[in-house]
Amino acid sequence: MAEKLLDVRNLKKHFPIKGGVLSKTIGYVYAVDGISFFLRKGETLGLVGESGCGKSTTGRLILRLIELTEGDVFFEGQNISVLNKQQMRALRRDMQIIFQDPYASLNPRMTVGKIVGEPLRIHQVTRGKELDERVEELLEKVGLHPEHSRRYPHEFSGGQRQRIGIARALALNPKLIVADEPVSALDVSIQAQVINLLQDLKQEFELSYLFIAHDLSVVEYMSDRVAVMYLGKIVELASSSALYRSPKHPYTQALLSAVPIPDPRTEKKRQILEGDVPSPINPPRGCHFHTRCIYRKDECSQFEPAFVDVGDGHYAACPVRAGGDFIRL
Secondary structure, three states: OOOEEEEEEEEEEEEEEEEOOOOEEEEEEEEEEEEEEEEEOOOEEEEEOOOOOOHHHHHHHHOOOOOOOEEEEEEOOEEHHHOOHHHHHHHHHHEEEEOOOOOOOOOOOOOHHHHHHHHHHHOOOOOHHHHHHHHHHHHHHOOOOHHHHHOOHHHOOHHHHHHHHHHHHHOOOOOEEEEEOOOOOOOHHHHHHHHHHHHHHHHHHOOEEEEEEOOHHHHHHHOOEEEEEEOOEEEEEEEHHHHHHOOOOHHHHHHHHOOOOOOOOOOOOOOOOOOOOOOOOOOOOOOOOHHHOOOOOHHHHOOEEOOEEOOOOOEEOOOOOOOOOEEOO
8 A cells, every 4th residue: 555645634614704894703604624645755636526515625624725724744754734834835845736827827927937936936946947948848748838938828719728738737747636627628639638748747746636626537547536525525436447337425426416428328217315505604413414315314403423443445425325433413
């Protein structure tokens, strides 16, 4: 088994809601509400779930782009959740991010050469002619031309802009890249190109990915293991093959049943979820999913389900369908 690169323990992020003349805290948005997982070196962990479940917030918490409310994040055995800004700045060479929006994440006033070379200048890795050569090399790695370094972001298509973002993330030879829905804003044909590029770069640079997405087919193709999030919690985690072959949690089963099969002759029974996703401001007591679950029992609304190993490293939080116990609140 490969060594753990990232170890997240009981991670929480509660955003305060301000109100009144004095802007007092009148409540919280429970965006991430106590999740734990790990990522091995050279592995891709997919993080999937509906919009608003806390996927992107999780990625930003791991990189300390936003401060966590509670919990610990260990990177190569070091607890980075207690580091100050200067200590984190040195560590950012090993941890980078690819943002979802390939246009908003690039400074429109900077040329591509300055955008890709900015991490190298900030961390004082190189300068002058060597920096220019490194930028051109990175652009070629992601399928762009060296002369593109003199252009501005608005002169490129969405797929090309995402390639620029990938080149910037690679500049410092990181060990971990958080890919925050890197293909969701792209056309389907361009998505395939970018996904294959990410796979090639993973092998060449020995990268580890936390791959955040809501497209289940993309996650299956990219990931070694998959974690399923619902309303701030991870409800299931397993190897990609095991999760897609035999999902244990009712929410995962519903997600997979919604994936279209490109064959009109194949009839597929779909599991339609009841109601809407509850508000993260006031999540349901007990199992967060019980308000929409067709298998719910009385205990589901009273006690929190334990996240347990149901066999061969396949974890699920559903005592009714996957076994395990309830945790008394």
